[in-house]
Amino acid sequence: MVEAQPTAVLEWSRRAARAHAAGMNGRLATAMTDFLLDPAERLSEQERALMTSMLAALIGGLAEELALRLGPNAAAHVDADVLMDRLRAAGLLGRPRLIALLLRRSWLIRSRDLPGEGGTALLQGFAGDRDPAVASAAMAVVLARASNRDRFGRPGLSLSDCDAETAVDLTYAVAAAFDTDGEEALVAAAVDLLARHDEGERLEALEARLVLAIDQAGRLDAAGLLAMAARGEVGLLAEALARIARIPAEAAWSMLMRRDEPALGQLLRLAEQPRTVAAGLIAALTNRLALADPASAIAGFDAMTPSEATAVRSRLRLPSLFKAARAVLQGDGQHRA
């Protein structure tokens, strides 16, 4: 479940649409939109490269799996790059859940390269935990993270990394992009491939299960949260805060990652953390999240009243499709109270 479209993508698509509507030619409209995009929202070159690499791996892997099911003749005609171009040109890759996944994975990959990274140490500690449920859940996370790289060590993405909705959408889109006859065979191949999909095997689902096991073991406390923050386990931290705050995990991730310091403070308020713990978490996350103004994070924490927290929590628990539609309508000035 996606909390909201990534801001940069949403804004870019809006501007592009307006530019096209204004009658500008494609190149000029696109350049204008891209050039004027808020630098803070723009993807870094590293992000773009990682996301492109992972997307190519995902599309390519899907194409190979489908081709295997179609027979040797089909495999000879599959060109993953061509497929990707066709899907991009048709707008079939502009799926919020997919882009959100690419963004998240790119961040996780980059964060593991930061100096002093010790996330795996925490995770390995969980894998050896005396609680068998915690240990087995942690081991599953370790294995899932290891499988995210190909044999050359490059970050990858596969169908098993996708939630159910994205998996179904993308599989049928790739199948439809095949330049072969026999639509029934294509659909049958897609159905067969999807029959093996289990979104519970995704890294994010496994991390949620680990946090759940830690919670059931009674250790989802301040010390646990601070350890996650200090060790760079931001994914686990987002899941943990979401559980405590009783909001969707994607919402917690978004509030952590969107470079909005007050939003981080509000997330900690929603998670009902004492001020000292909140301050400790903010301090631990400052470098990891590249917070420009940590003081405004604690200010956001201080400023949120209980009634505001209740209202925000209620809104975050609204259906994501409803919120996404509202966001689009508000952006176009069509919102009415």
Place this chain on the structure above:
Amino acid sequence: MASTAPDPIRGSVDEHGRLVRADPPLARLQEAAGSRLGAVLAVPQLSDIARLARQLGVTLSRPALAATDSADLDLWVRAEPLADRVELAIESWIERPARGARWPLADLADPPSTSATPAFTTDAELRLLTLTPAAATLLAATAAEALGQPLTGLLDLRPDPDGSLPLLTAVALRREFTGQRAAIRSSGAELLVAGEPRLSPDGGFAGLQCQLSSRDSPPVETATASFDALLREPLDVIVDEAERIADKAEGPLRSDYAAYATDIAGAARHLLEVLQAMGQEAATSGRPERIDLAELALEAAGLVQAQASEAGVTLDIDGVPTLSTLGQPRQVTQILVNLIGNAIRHSPASGVVRITSEAGAMASVTVADQGPGVAPADAERIFERFEQVEPQGVGAGLGLAISRRLAQQMGGNISLESKAGEGARFTLSLPLA
């Protein structure tokens, strides 16, 4: 403390969204959500996950939130779509104290009946949901035997002389009912059923809550009668004290405060009228008896004479001197008091309200006023509960609705002839004796 992964709590949802199999915790959660095993899965997020799994055709594994009246539930749900069903496996089930106040249940849905009251509730398909011990004794069945059974499996519903079944009419019209004759299938003993519909939050029919009584027993106490007993005394106190304040009986008082007290007394009296009107309806039961309709019309006119005099309206009694009919004297009097009282309220000063008793195919009393009349568009609406043609009019708006129902329960009816600006003629008709 070490923990081991508990076995998942399992359930199956068929292609129609019905929870057809469930481990006990899930079955209890389904019941807490207002449904039951075999009915549509009523836990919203679980239902959404099952539906999505069926639509997508792939296994879902994701968190879900649910709630009971006392706890919030964190669930991790795995939904696997199969050919004809979705298999649910709840792999994590964590209860936490409820966050935030729960919406209170509507008190009227659960009247303060005691185990001594033979009472039961049904679901929307008229299968027994609950049964008091007294009802179980009366029906000669244990709760375990009776619960989940269709009502008609335990009771043989008997139609009225005119062929109607008040219980089914109540189901169709979402109204209270009394005097539904029935025989207990196991013993043949006859009894009466009274009750009212239970409604779902969206106004849909959700079942019945009913009381049983023997045919010769006093009228069954319904929810309205229970409230009558609970509220009448406090309201009497409010009226009494407010009138004392308005009369400045305790000494000097600012005029506006005295006016407030007058308003309070008036509102409390209005509530008492509402209770009285509702209580009249609840009290209807038993067989009709031979009565003199013309004499009751005269009696009703006498009861409202003071009101007529105060309004400057003349009551003109006309028609046959005696009129033998079948009915309940108390209810007939109440109907006539309502009709005549309405006519007085809508009459101009110095106007005349004519009350005419006639014998025709049925025995009838017609109350005619010289007021503004009723527009054709409002002719039926005014008989609906709480509807008033003039929003500012006095009275609870209950009189006409309940009066008509009382009349119908006695085998009669109330009809209206009127045109806007030409007065109104309300006619109470009852079977001739």
